Amino acid sequence: MSLGLANRRNGDERDGAYHLATGADTGKSVPTGNQWYLNDTLLVDSTTQVITPTLPGLYYTVINDTTTGCLLYSDTLAWLPGTGTANQRIGLKVGPVPSPGYFNVSFYMSTTADLDIAFYDVLGQKVWEQDYGTFTGAFNHQLSTTLASGIYFMKIFHGGDTYEYPVSITH
Numbered sequence: 001m002s003l004g005l006a007n008r009r010n011g012d013e014r015d016g017a018y019h020l021a022t023g024a025d026t027g028k029s030v031p032t033g034n035q036w037y038l039n040d041t042l043l044v045d046s047t048t049q050v051i052t053p054t055l056p057g058l059y060y061t062v063i064n065d066t067t068t069g070c071l072l073y074s075d076t077l078a079w080l081p082g083t084g085t086a087n088q089r090i091g092l093k094v095g096p097v098p099s100p101g102y103f104n105v106s107f108y109m110s111t112t113a114d115l116d117i118a119f120y121d122v123l124g125q126k127v128w129e130q131d132y133g134t135f136t137g138a139f140n141h142q143l144s145t146t147l148a149s150g151i152y153f154m155k156i157f158h159g160g161d162t163y164e165y166p167v168s169i170t171h
Contacts, residue, residue: 034061039108039138055091056080056108057138080110087163094154098168102144103154112136113159119145119152119167127152145169 036046039057053059060076081089090107097103105117115135119128128145135158149171156163 033063035063036061053079056089056110057091078110080108086161087165090163092156092163092165094165094167098170100171101147101169102142103167104140104142105154106138106140107156107163108138109136109158111159113161114157115139116157117143118155118157119147120155122151122153 031049032047034047034049036043036051037060038053038055043051051059056079058076058078061074063072064070065072083089090109092107093105095104109115112134113136115132117130117132118126121127127147130143132139147169149169152167152169154165154167156165
């Protein structure tokens with residue numbers, strides 16, 4: 001037995017709301033006991049048959065088959081929001097802001113390309129940089145800097161795309 005996973009549009013074709021549902025492709029409907037995951041991270045309190053994704057990434061669900069006692073994994077579905085700012089489309093999260101010099105940074109890239117993250121001061125001078133090489137998928141790292149207190153712009157370069165986020169460092 002396997003679970004199917006589908007990306008279903010809710011209601012009006014123009015409303016832009018998407019839901020992820022088990023059983024949609026295979027006819028194996030599992031209304032209860034679902035446990036959803038995003039990028040292999042447990043989504044606490046997401047145990048229904050249908051969820052509405054809010055962050056980009058790879059979604060799947062796991063259930064316990066009561067007949068066999070086995071865990072059954074659904075197909076995996078990559079979901080990316082089609083609207084919003086560039087930062088919202090990759091699910092960019094940065095914190096804490098203001099920061100004592102380190103930042104927890106997370107986002108999701110659906111394509112493979114070289115990844116580079118840099119910090120620029122208010123004059124546009126590059127003051128910190130880290131190259132991550134070829135990258136695709138979920139990024140979740142803590143970036144530590146020795147930068148002085150001030151306002152900076154963190155730029156994420158992925159292939160030909162650039163994402164920018166203002167940060168503040170206070171010591």
